Structure formats: C-alpha cells, structure tokens
Amino acid sequence: MMTSPDPNASATTSSIDPYSQSMQNQNNTTNTPYAIVTRNLVRQFDQKWAVNNLNLSVRAGEFFGFLGPNGAGKSTTIKMMVGLLRPSSGNVWVGGVDVWQDPLRARALMGVLPEYLNLYERLSGREFITFSGHMYGVAEKDILTRTEELLQVLDLINDADKLIVDYSVGMRKKAALAAAIIHRPQVLFLDEPFEGIDPVSSRVIRDILHDLTRSGTTIFFSSHIMEVVERLCTRVGIINQGVLVAEGTLQDLRERASGDGGDKDATLEDIFLNVIGVRNENHNLSWLD
Numbered sequence: 001m002m003t004s005p006d007p008n009a010s011a012t013t014s015s016i017d018p019y020s021q022s023m024q025n026q027n028n029t030t031n032t033p034y035a036i037v038t039r040n041l042v043r044q045f046d047q048k049w050a051v052n053n054l055n056l057s058v059r060a061g062e063f064f065g066f067l068g069p070n071g072a073g074k075s076t077t078i079k080m081m082v083g084l085l086r087p088s089s090g091n092v093w094v095g096g097v098d099v100w101q102d103p104l105r106a107r108a109l110m111g112v113l114p115e116y117l118n119l120y121e122r123l124s125g126r127e128f129i130t131f132s133g134h135m136y137g138v139a140e141k142d143i144l145t146r147t148e149e150l151l152q153v154l155d156l157i158n159d160a161d162k163l164i165v166d167y168s169v170g171m172r173k174k175a176a177l178a179a180a181i182i183h184r185p186q187v188l189f190l191d192e193p194f195e196g197i198d199p200v201s202s203r204v205i206r207d208i209l210h211d212l213t214r215s216g217t218t219i220f221f222s223s224h225i226m227e228v229v230e231r232l233c234t235r236v237g238i239i240n241q242g243v244l245v246a247e248g249t250l251q252d253l254r255e256r257a258s259g260d261g262g263d264k265d266a267t268l269e270d271i272f273l274n275v276i277g278v279r280n281e282n283h284n285l286s287w288l289d
C-alpha cells in the first residue's frame with residue numbers, strides 16, 4: 001500500500017508528496033499506514049461553512065465511526081473523501097492517493113455506500129451487483145460467485161431478478177452495499193448504512209463489515225445509531241457545525257468525559273450529547289399543555 005502524508009506534520013504544509021513520506025502514529029512508535037487522511041479540508045456553501053478545516057487521520061484496518069447531529073457536515077465530508085463533491089480547499093488522501101488529483105486511482109481502492117442511493121433502477125439486483133463487479137475490474141468467475149453469495153447472505157436471492165425500481169428502501173440499501181464491496185475495497189465508506197434496515201439484515205451487515213475489517217478493509221461510516229457505533233467502532237470522531245470536536249477510542253472519550261466531571265461509565269450517547277453541548281432543556285410544546 002502507498003503511504004499518505006504525515007498527519008502529524010504541520011497542517012499548513014501545502015505541497016506534500018503523498019508517496020514518499022513515512023507514516024508514524026501519535027507516539028512515533030510504529031510505522032502505520034494511514035488509509036484516510038484529510039488536511040485542512042473545507043467546504044463552503046455560500047456563507048455556510050459545512051466543513052471547517054477538518055484534519056482527520058484514519059489508520060489502515062480501523063473501523064471508524066463518524067458522528068454528529070443533523071446538518072453537522074458528515075455527508076459533506078464523506079462526499080469530499082470519495083470524490084463526489086469538490087472541496088473548497090484542502091486535501092484528501094485515500095490509500096495514499098490524492099482523491100482530487102488522481103480520482104480514478106483513488107476510486108479503484110474504495111467502496112462507497114452514499115446517503116442517497118442513485119441506483120440503476122432498470123437493472124435487476126443481480127444485474128446491478130454484477131455490473132458493479134465489471135466496473136471494478138473483478139475477474140468474471142469471481143463476479144459470478146461473489147454476486148450469488150452476496151445475494152444469498154443479504155437475503156436478496158429470491159428478489160434477485162426483480163428490477164431495483166421495485167425494491168424497498170432496505171433492499172436497495174443491501175443491493176448498494178453488495179455493489180460497494182464486490183471488489184473487496186481497501187477502504188469502505190458508508191453513509192448511514194443502517195438507516196431503513198431491519199434487525200435481521202442489520203445483524204448480517206454488521207457481520208459482513210466485521211469480516212471485511214478482519215480481511216484488512218478500513219471502514220469509515222457515519223451513523224446516528226449510537227449503540228451500533230459503540231458496538232462496532234475501534235475509533236470515533238464527532239463533528240459539530242463543520243468542526244471536529246472529539247476524536248478517539250471510546251475509552252479515550254470516556255476518560256475525557258470523566259476528566260470533565262462526567263461519568264467514567266458514560267455511554268457513547270452521553271458522551272455525544274455532552275460533546276455537542278446539549279443540555280437538559282425543556283422540550284415541551286406549549287400548545288400540548
């Protein structure tokens with residue numbers, strides 16, 4: 001794997017050779033390649049700073065959960081990371097490749113499950129997953145076996161020849177997930193993967209994601225479902241109003257919460273609400289009194 005720029009280097013460094021710098025973790029103890037690095041990443045929409053100077057480094061093999069309230073900037077960040085939305089300024093490297101300098105090479109390393117699925121409605125589920133395999137250059141025989149296995153495991157096999165236009169929300173999401181992982185991506189981006197998914201499929205997806213990380217895939221996903229993030233993620237980042245306000249393992253965040261006078265056994269939900277500054281205010285509707 002190629003290396004990306006040193007995330008601990010000065011954030012103001014502008015011209016970096018992402019292929020030549022060696023990677024070291026925060027303690028300078030091991031050489032750990034970073035799967036995702038953002039440097040001073042900004043996206044403005046008119047006067048609104050949707051993402052404000054984001055510096056984030058995700059190590060290879062991590063399962064990284066990206067949290068934030070509605071409108072915090074999660075989807076905007078993911079879109080910039082995967083090459084769907086051009087940053088106003090700043091850089092993103094995935095697997096050591098600058099996403100905006102070399103988008104095709106970067107895209108070949110990734111799998112992406114976007115928030116709003118724009119699927120090929122007139123293809124069947126089976127055709128769509130197969131098509132994705134071809135797009136990623138997977139060998140024909142692997143496409144055949146992987147497609148059937150994905151359809152089976154994701155419980156789409158009985159609807160495999162139905163057109164996607166006739167799929168339910170959850171079925172579309174599962175088909176999109178299958179299409180995003182058929183090439184065994186080095187880095188998988190998932191924007192709200194569990195939204196609209198029933199508990200049975202949710203379990204299946206969690207198992208698949210676990211298997212992917214075991215086989216070396218780095219996963220970056222956003223979610224509002226704290227329990228899932230708590231259960232799956234090795235590290236968590238919290239964004240609020242476009243700014244990264246907390247980052248670390250759950251243990252790091254708990255220790256930080258207890259240092260701030262919080263509970264050392266705090267749940268991720270407690271930590272999240274605390275970090276984004278939610279107080280126990282009165283949320284009653286006056287006209288319901």
Ligand SMILES: Nc1ncnc2c1ncn2[C@@H]1O[C@H](COP(=O)(O)OP(=O)(O)OP(=O)(O)O)[C@@H](O)[C@H]1O
Pocket residue numbers: 045048050068069070071072073074075076077
């Ligand atoms: N195309 C756009 N044009 C204008 N403003 C936008 C656009 N896309 C996003 N925004 C704004 O950028 C901010 C961040 O939006 P984003 O969709 O990234 O939030 P989010 O954290 O993914 O929210 P949610 O959890 O509700 O999906 C919001 O204020 C949103 O209104």
